[in-house]
Amino acid sequence: NWTMESFIDKEIERIRQIVGPNGKVVGAVSGGVDSTVAARLMKEAIGDRFHAILVDNGVMRLNECETVKKVLGDHLGINLKVVDAADMFLDRLKGVTDPERKRKIIGNTFIEVFESESLKIDQETKEGGHGQIEYLLQGTLYPDVIESISFKGPSATIKTHHNVGGLLEDMKLKLIEPLRELFKDEVRELGKVLKVDEDLIWRHPFPGPGIAIRVLGEVTPSQVAIARAADHIYIDEIKKAGLYRKISQAYAALLPVKAVGVMGDRRTYEQVIVLRAVETTDFMTADWYPFPYDILKKISNRIINEVKGVNRVVYDISSKPPATIEW
Numbered sequence: 001n002w003t004m005e006s007f008i009d010k011e012i013e014r015i016r017q018i019v020g021p022n023g024k025v026v027g028a029v030s031g032g033v034d035s036t037v038a039a040r041l042m043k044e045a046i047g048d049r050f051h052a053i054l055v056d057n058g059v060m061r062l063n064e065c066e067t068v069k070k071v072l073g074d075h076l077g078i079n080l081k082v083v084d085a086a087d088m089f090l091d092r093l094k095g096v097t098d099p100e101r102k103r104k105i106i107g108n109t110f111i112e113v114f115e116s117e118s119l120k121i122d123q124e125t126k127e128g129g130h131g132q133i134e135y136l137l138q139g140t141l142y143p144d145v146i147e148s149i150s151f152k153g154p155s156a157t158i159k160t161h162h163n164v165g166g167l168l169e170d171m172k173l174k175l176i177e178p179l180r181e182l183f184k185d186e187v188r189e190l191g192k193v194l195k196v197d198e199d200l201i202w203r204h205p206f207p208g209p210g211i212a213i214r215v216l217g218e219v220t221p222s223q224v225a226i227a228r229a230a231d232h233i234y235i236d237e238i239k240k241a242g243l244y245r246k247i248s249q250a251y252a253a254l255l256p257v258k259a260v261g262v263m264g265d266r267r268t269y270e271q272v273i274v275l276r277a278v279e280t281t282d283f284m285t286a287d288w289y290p291f292p293y294d295i296l297k298k299i300s301n302r303i304i305n306e307v308k309g310v311n312r313v314v315y316d317i318s319s320k321p322p323a324t325i326e327w
C-alpha cells in the first residue's frame, strides 16, 4: 500500500540508482513549491552532489531572492548558487511591450544563464575528480506530463519558459523528474513530510516571466518597483485577512495608462494598479474572488498611500474564460 513515506524511500533509492555514487545533478529553483520539493528530495538522495541554481531575472517579487536563499540554502541546507542576472534580463526587455515577446526573451535568457552557470559548476567540480554533471532535475508534475502529451492549446506557449530541450542537447544532460507521478496536493504533502516550510508549501503559483508580464507596456526598473511594492501590500493584506489559502492565485499588475486624480488642491496624473484574485482547481477555468468590501478598501488605501506613482486601484471582475488569469 502506498504511503508518502514509502514513496520517498522508493524515490530516493531510484535517484541514487540512476545518478550513481559520483554523478552530479543540476536544477533550477524558483522558490515555488514544485522546484523546492524536488530539490529537497534530491538533497536527501545525493546531498551536495545536487547543485541548485536560482537565477535572479530582475522580475521576481519583493525580497524573493533573499527568501529563497534563506529557506533553501540556510534552512533546507541545499547546495544553492544564486546568479544575479537582473541587468541582463532588464536590458533585453528594454522597449518590449508585447507579452509573448517578453516571455520568449525571458525564457531564452533564462536558459542561456542557467546553461552557463551549469557549465561553470561542471568545470569547478571536475577538479575534485568526481563525475561531471549528467542530469537535470525538473519539478514536472503529473498534470504537466499529461498536458504536454494531450493538450496543444495556449499552454504550449505558456510552458515556453520551461522548454529546456536545447539545454539537454548542448550539455548532453538527461532529465530526472521525481514528481512526475504526483498531483499538486501530493507534492504539498510530500513537502510537509520533508519538512519544507509551510509558507512555501502553500504559495500561489508565480509565472516564470514574473512581474515582466504584470507590468503592462514597457518593463523598466521603476515600473517593476511600483508593481512589486503594490503586489507586496496586496498579498500582505490578503494574508492578514486569513484569505491567502482560499484564493488560488492573486497578484497586482501595473497598467500602462495614466489617470487623473486629485491630491490636496492639485491634480495628479498617475498610474493605475489592477488587483487580480481567482479561485480555481485546475487554472484552466477560474472565478474572480468575491472579496469583502472592507478588505478591498484597506488594500486600495494602502497602495495609493504607500506606492508612489499610483493614484488609482481597480479590481478585476473577469472570469476565465474568456479572460485569462494573467493580463
Ligand code: XMP
Pocket (backbone or CB within 6 Å): 103, 157, 158, 159, 161, 205, 206, 207, 208, 209, 249, 283, 320, 323, 324, 325, 326, 327
Ligand atoms: P493564464 O493567464 O493562461 O494562466 O490564465 C494560467 C496559469 O499559468 C500561469 N502562467 C504562466 N506561467 N509562464 C509560466 O511559468 C508563463 O508565461 C505564464 N503565463 C501564465 C498563470 O500565472 C496561471 O497560474
